[in-house]
Amino acid sequence: MVLAQNAVTGAMARVLPRRLSERDPLVRPSEHADFQSNVALSLAKATGQPPQELARALQQELAGGAVSSTLSGPGFLNLSVDDAQLWRQVGARLADDRLGVGEPLAGTRTVIDYSGPNIAKEMHVGHLRTTVIGDCLVRVLSFLGGDVVRQNHLGDWGTQFGMLIQYIDEHPEARWRGADPGEQVSVLDGLYRAARQVFDADPAFVERARLRVVALQSGDGATLAVWRELVAASTAAFQQLYDRLGVLLTPEDSAGESTYNPVLAEVVRELADAGIAVDSDGALCVFFDDVTGPDGEPAPLIVRKKDGGYGYAATDLATLRHRIRELEADRILYVVDARQALHFRMVFATARRAGWLTDGVEAVHVPFGTVMGPGGTPFKTRSGGTVRLSELLDAAVEGAREAIADKPHDLDGEALERVVRAAGIGAVKYADLATSRAKNYVFDIAQMVALQGNTGVYLQYAHARVRTILGKAPQEALDTPVDTSLALHPAERALVLALDGFDATLREVAAELEPHRLCGYLFSLAKALTDFYGACPVLKADSAGVRANRLALCRLTARTLARGLDLLGLQAPDRM
Ligand code: ARG
Numbered sequence: 001m002v003l004a005q006n007a008v009t010g011a012m013a014r015v016l017p018r019r020l021s022e023r024d025p026l027v028r029p030s031e032h033a034d035f036q037s038n039v040a041l042s043l044a045k046a047t048g049q050p051p052q053e054l055a056r057a058l059q060q061e062l063a064g065g066a067v068s069s070t071l072s073g074p075g076f077l078n079l080s081v082d083d084a085q086l087w088r089q090v091g092a093r094l095a096d097d098r099l100g101v102g103e104p105l106a107g108t109r110t111v112i113d114y115s116g117p118n119i120a121k122e123m124h125v126g127h128l129r130t131t132v133i134g135d136c137l138v139r140v141l142s143f144l145g146g147d148v149v150r151q152n153h154l155g156d157w158g159t160q161f162g163m164l165i166q167y168i169d170e171h172p173e174a175r176w177r178g179a180d181p182g183e184q185v186s187v188l189d190g191l192y193r194a195a196r197q198v199f200d201a202d203p204a205f206v207e208r209a210r211l212r213v214v215a216l217q218s219g220d221g222a223t224l225a226v227w228r229e230l231v232a233a234s235t236a237a238f239q240q241l242y243d244r245l246g247v248l249l250t251p252e253d254s255a256g257e258s259t260y261n262p263v264l265a266e267v268v269r270e271l272a273d274a275g276i277a278v279d280s281d282g283a284l285c286v287f288f289d290d291v292t293g294p295d296g297e298p299a300p301l302i303v304r305k306k307d308g309g310y311g312y313a314a315t316d317l318a319t320l321r322h323r324i325r326e327l328e329a330d331r332i333l334y335v336v337d338a339r340q341a342l343h344f345r346m347v348f349a350t351a352r353r354a355g356w357l358t359d360g361v362e363a364v365h366v367p368f369g370t371v372m373g374p375g376g377t378p379f380k381t382r383s384g385g386t387v388r389l390s391e392l393l394d395a396a397v398e399g400a401r402e403a404i405a406d407k408p409h410d411l412d413g414e415a416l417e418r419v420v421r422a423a424g425i426g427a428v429k430y431a432d433l434a435t436s437r438a439k440n441y442v443f444d445i446a447q448m449v450a451l452q453g454n455t456g457v458y459l460q461y462a463h464a465r466v467r468t469i470l471g472k473a474p475q476e477a478l479d480t481p482v483d484t485s486l487a488l489h490p491a492e493r494a495l496v497l498a499l500d501g502f503d504a505t506l507r508e509v510a511a512e513l514e515p516h517r518l519c520g521y522l523f524s525l526a527k528a529l530t531d532f533y534g535a536c537p538v539l540k541a542d543s544a545g546v547r548a549n550r551l552a553l554c555r556l557t558a559r560t561l562a563r564g565l566d567l568l569g570l571q572a573p574d575r576m
Helices: 002-015 039-047 051-062 083-094 125-143 159-170 181-201 203-217 221-245 257-273 312-325 338-353 389-405 413-434 456-472 475-479 490-500 502-512 516-535 544-568
Strands: 027-029 035-037 067-072 076-081 109-113 147-151 278-280 283-286 301-304 331-334 362-365
Touching (some): 051 076, 125 147, 125 221, 125 502, 125 544, 159 181, 181 203, 257 301, 301 312, 301 338, 389 413, 413 456, 490 502, 516 544
Parallel strands (some): 331 362
Antiparallel strands (some): 027 035
């Protein structure tokens, strides 16, 4: 697209006055030609010319150059790039690590808040989307040159830990300390539930749990020691899952709720002093004109509860202030369930009133829909419990094993095992990313691991297949530079143009925070590759020159697919 953009920009410079010639040339991919520009329509008014006349003037300027044009409709320019230019671009991109992708986010800092599981509880299906979408955004924004700070806002603080620690203390027979972190957290999850039952039934336990909360908050050594053990075991278990999922999160990215505990009082005081938080029945609240509860009464953000305790809202306010002041973020993304939309709206509005969130900083809730079970209702186990993330991944890996076993392959042992894992885990991540964020989707393993259709496995196969072809090519053919004098076959042209769209696609993903655009792009790239194989023999091409050019196209496609899969957080095995 750069080629066509530059050509139109050049023509604009010769036809238009300076104040207009530096505008966006409005070049887009097109069905009627390689590209289309409607810049004549958009600028005609400002020049006082009819659009068709301006379009004709631009066309005359383009004539004889590398980009030819025809006119259509009320003033569209249909643009076709000449073959030599397109081949030259293929050659140039093969010599460039970045595959033609720019760094538009250089010099910006984005904080991405994602995953955020709760200590002493197992990660469940509800944590899948935030973890997978957040990881993809981290990768894409970093690749586009952005400075990205990962923040895992663990639920590691609050009255529930008083309850759990008290219960553990009263039940020495409940052995949760074991070798495997996953096992430990699974036991803790059960203890948590048991503690909750006693809490709901026994007022005397409620009182003992309350005292334990006070002990935790005032830094009682023995209580804190148990809390630290809980955090350490859970963090280790989460890390096992992150590693298995292949997401970039590490323990260093953890900045849980407890991190902000020391500043909550001060943050809330600042809001109260400024008159932003006001007393309401003994609680400190922030009110909003446009936020009311089901009864029509104002529904405030509670920053300090009646009993003096601080909760999720106060913590998020302190967190936001920290990210603006200390982390110096330009943009803060919260990849959190759509059900928390109101919470974030109120937190951001409060921070704006407090003057923390100013025009130079953007805070964005990046919401997503729910993972549904086969019945089209939120995914639950048969007994109605939450579905453990680890079990879900096990099931997907088994599904991939069956799907791949059906296909002839020459892999065995550990190599096969690695591919099965890459396909199974990749299938889950891809299915999640390929759905537009706001939509719910049904968790359907058979569909996720299908070898055909818009799936991760299909793309991994497309990549492995082109790698296999490249593996069979003689070295001298791979070393031959691209011959720019050869005519492009229509299927070659379609593939070159598909490759050309990588940069624009990544920019769209970053602007809209929609990973599914990258999935759709890679899927259409893989289809263009299949069409190309069907029409253009590669290893058996008619001449050495044609073969070398086609191999260059294969190499560039393989690298673009591998890079694209990597940006989604999927592996791209060389053989499958
Ligand atoms: N722990 C929270 C939950 O499970 C998610 C945290 C999201 N991030 C935030 N800054 N509130 O719902």
